[in-house]
Amino acid sequence: MRTRIIAKLDVKPPYVVKPVHFEGLRKMGSPVELAKKYYEQGADEVMYIDIVASLYQREIVFDEIEKTANELFIPFGVGGGVRSVEDFSKLFHIGADKVILNTYAVQENPELINQAAQIFGNQAVVVNIEAKKWDTWYECYTDCGRIRSGKNVLQWAKEVEERGAGEILLQCVDSDGRQRGFDVELSKLIVESVKIPVVVSSGAGKLEDIKELIQYAKPSGVAVASVLHYDKLTIREIKEYLRTCGIEVSK
Amino acid sequence: MSQVIGLINYGIAGNIHSIKKAIKEAGGVVKVISVKEELKSVDKIVLPGVGSFKDAMHELKSDDLFDELKKAIETKPTLGICLGMQILSTLGFEYGKTEGLNLIDAEVKPMLVDAKVPHMGFGNIQIVKSNKLLEGLENEEFYFMHSYEMVNYTDIATLSNYGGHQFVSAIHKNNLYGVQFHPEKSREAGIKLFKNFLEL
Known part of the structure; x- marks a missing residue:
């Protein structure tokens, strides 16, 4: 089984930004140009997350998403500010293959997961879980680590699977953007607790971090952002390195 | 032309x-077909598919173009992609039992495999019976995104392996072609498959 290497774009339209520890934003380039660059480097997928749509309660910026989709011949996951079946439908029609849900599902209406899964199929529904570590448990956050939900990450992961989500994107509020390694314990816990694929994000700083995560937690995919945006690593380098470690990845 | x-x-x-x-x-050249009158002017047909077997068949049947489409699929070269391939089957078992287009003797069932489902990611294809659609693509990787598989024994073109489980990844019968993977999401290899389809 090949572990997917996914390029993640956190977008504050019209720019890809890099939240550091989910706060402070740095402009990294345009989604179109970066998506194309990572596609050409051999990314298995691209994820595009509008990180301010929910927070500012504004409409999804469809233009930028469509332009980005046009550059890609690999799966394209899109999220941020998704609130209805109509949003799902619009996103698929402009080129999304998967829609990534967070705030609305966790804070207001988890039923949207069920509805979307039944209409569009499980494989098209990804739930983004932003986990914040407390002493004895992990709490689900939303809006880029700004808002608490009171929900327990482990229970929520099982619930979204039960409701029909086809994939979990696990982000760690504490390690995001810091490039100091993943939360491998949490990753392993979630991967082993659900049957659906889990993509782990937040924390890649060097090649070894990615290898350790894959070997220890066995996620279905790893999403990387900072190391790519800062040109510290390319997708190709990551894949070549993983291959030399005996980890299967696609071409 | x-x-x-x-x-x-x-x-x-x-x-x-x-x-x-x-x-x-x-x-x-692509023409998006929403009404039956538009079917006459096309050379070939592509059946896309995202969603569940049940909803797809329900949508198709309630659509005014259903009867014409079924006739067209029986004569024009047709490529079903993912769910678009699955609904060519006799029966589907997603959200209850649903009749398919019944053009391929097959049933669509959940993947029973000791690995994460949905199956998502790039995988190989192993050619069982070669055809022009797959020419030059033996060693390529294609993107899969599915929880259900087509169970068929008569029209298998390729098999693939996921978590030690072998499943049908492409079928071919006369003018009908189907792929479980997504050529439109499989980089250059997928474009090549569409080129082959254009050349059929």
Whole structure:
């Protein structure tokens, strides 16, 4: 089984930004140009997350998403500010293959997961879980680590699977953007607790971090952002390195 | 002259954008078909598919173009992609039992495998019976995104392996072609597959 290497774009339209520890934003380039660059480097997928749509309660910026989709011949996951079946439908029609849900599902209406899964199929529904570590448990956050939900990450992961989500994107509020390694314990816990694929994000700083995560937690995919945006690593380098470690990845 | 590919647009579950883009990239002309009158002018047909077997069949059947489409699929070269391949089967078992288009003797069932489901990611294909659609693609990787598989014994073109489990990844019967994977999401290899389809 090949572990997917996914390029993640956190977008504050019209720019890809890099939240550091989910706060402070740095402009990294345009989604179109970066998506194309990572596609050409051999990314298995691209994820595009509008990180301010929910927070500012504004409409999804469809233009930028469509332009980005046009550059890609690999799966394209899109999220941020998704609130209805109509949003799902619009996103698929402009080129999304998967829609990534967070705030609305966790804070207001988890039923949207069920509805979307039944209409569009499980494989098209990804739930983004932003986990914040407390002493004895992990709490689900939303809006880029700004808002608490009171929900327990482990229970929520099982619930979204039960409701029909086809994939979990696990982000760690504490390690995001810091490039100091993943939360491998949490990753392993979630991967082993659900049957659906889990993509782990937040924390890649060097090649070894990615290898350790894959070997220890066995996620279905790893999403990387900072190391790519800062040109510290390319997708190709990551894949070549993983291959030399005996980890299967696609071409 | 460029071939006109009729891409069937049925209901909200049709994910046609990326397929349209990939066929164009391969050099084809795409006509999105929503009403039956438009079917006459196309050379070939592509059946897309995102969503559940049940909803897809429900949408198709309630659509005014259903009868004409079924006739067209029986004669024109047709490519079903993912769910678009699955609904060519006799029966589907997603959200209850649903009759398919019954053009391929097959049933669509959940993947029973000791690995994460949905199966998502790039995988190989192993050619069982070669055909022109797959020419030059033996060693390529294609993107899979599915929880259900087509169970068929008579029209298998390729098999693939996921978590130690072998499943049908492409079928071929006369003018009908189907792929479980998503050529429109499989980089250059997928574009090549569409080129092959245009050349059929």
